[in-house]
Amino acid sequence: xxxxxxxxxxxxxxxxxxxxxxxxxxxxxxxxxxxxxxxxxxxxxxxxxxxxxxxxxxxxxxxxxxxxxxxxxxxxxxxxxxxxxxxxxxxxxxxxxxxxxxxxxxxxxxxxxxxxxxxxxxxxxxxxxxxxxxxxxxxxxxxxxxxxxxxxxxxxxxxxxxxxxxxxxxxxxxxxxxxxxxxxxxxxxxxxxxxxxxxxxxxxxxxxxxxxxxxxxxxxxxxxxxxxxxxxxxxxxxxxxxxxxxxxxxxxxxxxxxxxxxxxxxxxxxxxxxxxxxxxxxxxxxxxxxxxx
Numbered sequence: 001x002x003x004x005x006x007x008x009x010x011x012x013x014x015x016x017x018x019x020x021x022x023x024x025x026x027x028x029x030x031x032x033x034x035x036x037x038x039x040x041x042x043x044x045x046x047x048x049x050x051x052x053x054x055x056x057x058x059x060x061x062x063x064x065x066x067x068x069x070x071x072x073x074x075x076x077x078x079x080x081x082x083x084x085x086x087x088x089x090x091x092x093x094x095x096x097x098x099x100x101x102x103x104x105x106x107x108x109x110x111x112x113x114x115x116x117x118x119x120x121x122x123x124x125x126x127x128x129x130x131x132x133x134x135x136x137x138x139x140x141x142x143x144x145x146x147x148x149x150x151x152x153x154x155x156x157x158x159x160x161x162x163x164x165x166x167x168x169x170x171x172x173x174x175x176x177x178x179x180x181x182x183x184x185x186x187x188x189x190x191x192x193x194x195x196x197x198x199x200x201x202x203x204x205x206x207x208x209x210x211x212x213x214x215x216x217x218x219x220x221x222x223x224x225x226x227x228x229x230x231x232x233x234x235x236x237x238x239x240x241x242x243x244x245x246x247x248x249x250x251x252x253x254x255x256x257x258x259x260x261x262x263x264x265x266x267x268x269x270x271x272x273x274x275x276x277x278x279x280x281x282x283x284x285x286x287x288x289x290x291x292x293x
Contacts, residue, residue, distance in 0.1 A: 001229040004052050008242045012231055015052060017224075021059070023142060025152060028060035030145030034113075034136070036091060038064040040159040043087045047071040047080075047103065048095035050207045050216070050232045053117045053138055057093050058162075058211075060145075062180075065155040068162045070212035075165070075173065077105045082172050083165050084108050091115065093138065097124045100135075107131055115141055157181035164214055178214070186214075187221045199251060201227035206249035208233035208240060219253040 002020055003012040015023075032038050044066055046057050061068050069087050071080055084092075085108040093115045094100045100114055104127055114120075114128060114135045128135050155161070161180045165173035191198045199205075205223045207230050209216040220230050231247040233240055270276040 002052055002055060002232070003229065003247070004232045005234055005243075005246065007234055008236075008239045010234075012247060014229075017227075020052075020056070024056045024059035025063050026060075026142045026145035027056050027138075028063035028066070028145065028152070029148050029150040030141035030143070031060065031066070031091070032064055032150050033144045033148045034141060036064075036066070038066065038153045040065050040067055040155065042066045043069050043089055043163065045069045045071055045084070045087070045089045045092035046094075047092055047099045048117060049235050050209075050211050051095070051117070051235075052232065053093070053095075054211050055220075055230075056142075058217075062155060062161070063152045065153050065159055067160050070162070070164060071103075072210050072212040073099075074167060077102055079165075079173050081106045081108065083175070084111055086175065087163060093117065097121050100124050100128070104128060104131060104133070107133065155180050157184070164212070183214075183218065183221065187218050187225065190218065191222055191225070199223045199226040199228050203228040203251050204247060204249045205230050205251040205253070206233060206243060206247055207231065208237070208243070209253050209255065215255075216253055219251070223251065 001014050001016050003014045005012045031044070036042055036044070044057075044061055046054060046068060048054050058068050069083065069089060071083060071092070075083070080103060084103070088108075088110045090110055091113040092103065092111065094103065094117065096118045097120055100116070100120060101124060103111070103114075104124075111133060114133060115138055116135055117138045119137070120135055125135055157180050159180055161178050161183055163175045163177050165175050167173065199222050203223060203226065205219060205228065207216065207220060211217055223230055231249060233243045266280075270280045
């Protein structure tokens with residue numbers, strides 16, 4: 001299952017696997033019905049925070065053997081323009097006005113269609129229209145696919161799955177081309193290494209590391225294989241603690257930079273009180289004993 005919520009204090013809403021797969025198939029079929037050619041020579045971009053539509057887009061593209069090209073906020077306008085031009089993207093799924101405006105700063109001539117996850121403003125629609133870019137709604141593409149009789153065109157293992165671009169810290173971003181068997185091999189190798197600690201169907205993962213990076217995507221694929229659940233954070237990293245309380249995940253993919261921030265914040269809170277430090281050390285020792293059993 002996958003789940004999301006609309007903000008702090010709101011309950012998580014769940015989408016079962018069967019419904020998720022049906023919606024993904026409809027979205028993929030809708031892209032074909034709207035004019036895209038099925039097959040691994042068709043590249044489609046996505047520029048969004050982690051959300052159900054990200055997964056629906058990715059899986060929908062795979063249903064038609066298309067290739068996903070993720071974009072993300074830290075790239076900046078120049079790098080985004082470089083990626084759009086290099087991959088000759090004609091279609092990009094975009095989350096909101098802010099992200100559309102960034103891509104509209106200097107769009108290449110190949111860019112023709114935005115598929116908006118959230119309803120765009122009239123100003124954004126007008127600016128896109130002046131640049132020759134059509135804006136369609138995500139829901140409209142799903143409905144178009146549901147009404148069509150277009151069948152799935154599953155990819156071969158060796159077919160291209162995605163092109164992941166680096167952050168471009170040493171120049172323009174470089175695209176890494178990964179096949180479906182590349183991703184399956186990486187996930188399966190990780191599951192073998194984890195052995196009895198691999199994800200279980202009772203596990204819940206909180207998705208907040210960018211899905212544009214393979215670490216988060218591979219972690220989620222591992223949970224899908226196990227039949228577990230994936231919950232998306234609310235979109236604001238400042239409210240991440242509230243997301244944890246609401247979802248109560250059992251798995252959290254992370255990176256050293258984030259863990260260092262958590263450590264510094266915790267230590268900063270307990271160092272000023274000997275009583276807090278005593279409770280912290282006692283809880284830490286208890287947890288270590290539990291893990292060593």
